[in-house]
Amino acid sequence: MSTQISQNYYKRAQNVMVGGVNSPVRSFGKVSGTPLGATPFFTRSAEGPYLYTEEGQRLIDFVGGWGPAILGHAHPQVQQAIQEALARGICFGTPCVYELLLAEAIIEALPWLERIRMCSSGTEACMTALRLARGYTGRDKIVKFSGCYHGHSDSLLIQAGSGALTHGHPDSAGIPLDTAKNTLVAPFNDPQALQSLFEHYPDSIAGVILEPYPANCGLILPLPDYLQHVRDLCTHYGSVLIMDEVMTGFRIGPQGAQGREQVFGDLTILAKIIGGGLPVGALAGKANIMKCLSPEGPVYHAGTLSGNPLSMAAGLATLQVLRKNPPYAYLEALGLQLQQGLQALAHEAQIALQIPRIGSMFSLFFTPHPVHSYEDVLKAPSAPYAQLFHHCLQNGIFLPPSPYETAFLNQAQTEAI
Numbered sequence: 001m002s003t004q005i006s007q008n009y010y011k012r013a014q015n016v017m018v019g020g021v022n023s024p025v026r027s028f029g030k031v032s033g034t035p036l037g038a039t040p041f042f043t044r045s046a047e048g049p050y051l052y053t054e055e056g057q058r059l060i061d062f063v064g065g066w067g068p069a070i071l072g073h074a075h076p077q078v079q080q081a082i083q084e085a086l087a088r089g090i091c092f093g094t095p096c097v098y099e100l101l102l103a104e105a106i107i108e109a110l111p112w113l114e115r116i117r118m119c120s121s122g123t124e125a126c127m128t129a130l131r132l133a134r135g136y137t138g139r140d141k142i143v144k145f146s147g148c149y150h151g152h153s154d155s156l157l158i159q160a161g162s163g164a165l166t167h168g169h170p171d172s173a174g175i176p177l178d179t180a181k182n183t184l185v186a187p188f189n190d191p192q193a194l195q196s197l198f199e200h201y202p203d204s205i206a207g208v209i210l211e212p213y214p215a216n217c218g219l220i221l222p223l224p225d226y227l228q229h230v231r232d233l234c235t236h237y238g239s240v241l242i243m244d245e246v247m248t249g250f251r252i253g254p255q256g257a258q259g260r261e262q263v264f265g266d267l268t269i270l271a272k273i274i275g276g277g278l279p280v281g282a283l284a285g286k287a288n289i290m291k292c293l294s295p296e297g298p299v300y301h302a303g304t305l306s307g308n309p310l311s312m313a314a315g316l317a318t319l320q321v322l323r324k325n326p327p328y329a330y331l332e333a334l335g336l337q338l339q340q341g342l343q344a345l346a347h348e349a350q351i352a353l354q355i356p357r358i359g360s361m362f363s364l365f366f367t368p369h370p371v372h373s374y375e376d377v378l379k380a381p382s383a384p385y386a387q388l389f390h391h392c393l394q395n396g397i398f399l400p401p402s403p404y405e406t407a408f409l410n411q412a413q414t415e416a417i
């Protein structure tokens, strides 16, 4: 594929934007072997299952804007809703009906939620949920799982220490060790490790945050009963369980991972699909916890653009389409077909390939061993994925530019695509 125009833009972008991008994975660093990455293509437009590059090439998109585009790109009903909202103004700084309608739609779809707070990103929602868990319990420590990503706030940008019972080590420069010391890191799918953390800190863990289907180190599926085990430990020790459904919410079913597993958090984080492709985040949960947030309670949270009418209108329209014509059975069938097809191809070519998948989310690990944790992910070689990525791109298919990201199907894709 030709990238001449994109190359010129990328050169200019590097003069004015750090690394030429506004979010690191867009630099293709994880599939190029260099920290600054290969030349990313610039997208001119997106419609249905396709991205169109500045060079005019058409790519079948398996990234879906990193998750929001479950209906495909530029769905007419979502576009119309944004246009109607735009005609009324852009930013009010007062309550508006779109916020109310989206809040009602979410709580109606996920009835274990009683109160919701909209904000502007998944990062902000997760950060606020930690503060709320701490304010509610009066405790300081948080448990997260290695390989789970919850945005880039200080307490959460911490991955594996050397397993359970160690304090987390920051994953980025600029995070005080004093902050990191309150984040404990456990391996996912290891019931004993979490139990040991609780036994070691029975009275100081404010909350446990997890992606019920971790999807930020490739895709990892929970082993049977694991999520219930996490739930039971949180209940036993009085810690707030925070289910981060930024990726999975309204994606793997009408009630996300919690509905699918019938294991429910005390707080739920949403983003991506509930903004229909515009900036959004939300935290929600039982009223007795949520009412600790300002203005009802002492835990502060605010936002100039929280509940922005355009994001709310786009999210509301997306949820309305999903409710009227649920795509989940279709996406499940399409996902299964893709998974089986790829597995058969790999088998024929004698390539060891694991394809964890849930509904319309999947990832590819070039290893003969099942992948149940971040530690397993790191053992799988990443070079074959980089090769596959570039081969696909040359042939009009855009996979996530990193072996550690999850690919998404969308409703606009068909068997033929």
Ligand code: PLP
Binding pocket: 066, 120, 121, 122, 123, 124, 126, 149, 150, 151, 152, 211, 216, 244, 245, 246, 247, 271, 272, 280, 281
């Ligand atoms: N939580 C999860 C599970 C995510 O996948 C992401 C982003 O991909 C975030 C939180 C952060 O969301 P945002 O990028 O909107 O800040």
